[in-house]
Amino acid sequence: NVKINPCFYVARLANSQFIFICLMFLTGNQNIPKPRRILRSSWGSNPYIRGSYSFTRVGSSGRDVEKLAEPLPYIKNTKVLFAGEATHRKYYSTTHGALLSGQREPCGAFSSPYSEVL
Ligand SMILES: Cc1cc2nc3c(=O)[nH]c(=O)nc-3n(C[C@H](O)[C@H](O)[C@H](O)COP(=O)(O)OP(=O)(O)OC[C@H]3O[C@@H](n4cnc5c(N)ncnc54)[C@H](O)[C@@H]3O)c2cc1C
Numbered sequence: 001n002v003k004i005n006p007c008f009y010v011a012r013l014a015n016s017q018f019i020f021i022c023l024m025f026l027t028g029n030q031n032i033p034k035p036r037r038i039l040r041s042s043w044g045s046n047p048y049i050r051g052s053y054s055f056t057r058v059g060s061s062g063r064d065v066e067k068l069a070e071p072l073p074y075i076k077n078t079k080v081l082f083a084g085e086a087t088h089r090k091y092y093s094t095t096h097g098a099l100l101s102g103q104r105e106p107c108g109a110f111s112s113p114y115s116e117v118l
Contacts, residue, residue, distance in 0.1 A: 011045045026072070026080065053093040054086035062089045069101070081105040 010018065019034055043052035056064070069087035072080035083101040091097030 008045055011042055015040070055093055065089045065092055 010021070013021070015038060018040065019038060023032055023034070024030070041052070043049045054065075056062070065087065066089055069082055069089075071082065083098070083105045085092050085094060085098040085101065088094075088097035088101045088104075091100060
């Protein structure tokens with residue numbers, strides 16, 4: 001009964017398996033047309049990198065960060081929310097940005113003790 005890190009498990013899946021899991025998770029519909037092409041990163045499992053964080057490149061803006069934070073529409077009464085450093089407009093690329101984004105999503109933007117900085 002070995003515990004496997006889900007991230008490393010998913011990182012080793014073939015694209016076809018990965019697409020199937022994503023589509024089932026997001027839609028629950030096996031008949032939805034599969035994408036012809038996907039782009040996956042593997043920074044976390046790369047032994048020379050071991051992680052990554054977002055940045056705003058030339059030409060991008062805080063509005064792009066806000067777009068990443070937008071929830072997906074309701075699917076069968078389930079709303080898909082996004083947290084993580086890349087979704088925090090002010091503190092992207094930091095650990096505290098990740099923390100604040102996690103507090104924002106389940107609680108609502110105005111119930112967090114950190115709401116004054118969100
Ligand atoms: C080298 C380096 C140095 C840094 N130094 C600092 C610093 O000094 N100060 C600072 O504030 N920040 C620093 N950061 C940034 C900080 O580590 C990140 O901003 C923060 O960890 C982001 O947290 P997160 O929860 O958004 O994402 P992560 O910490 O990346 O968490 C994402 C989680 O999702 C899991 N995951 C990914 N894909 C899947 C999948 N398909 N299925 C299941 N699970 C999955 C991963 O295993 C991971 O546990 C540094 C980052 C790096 C890489």
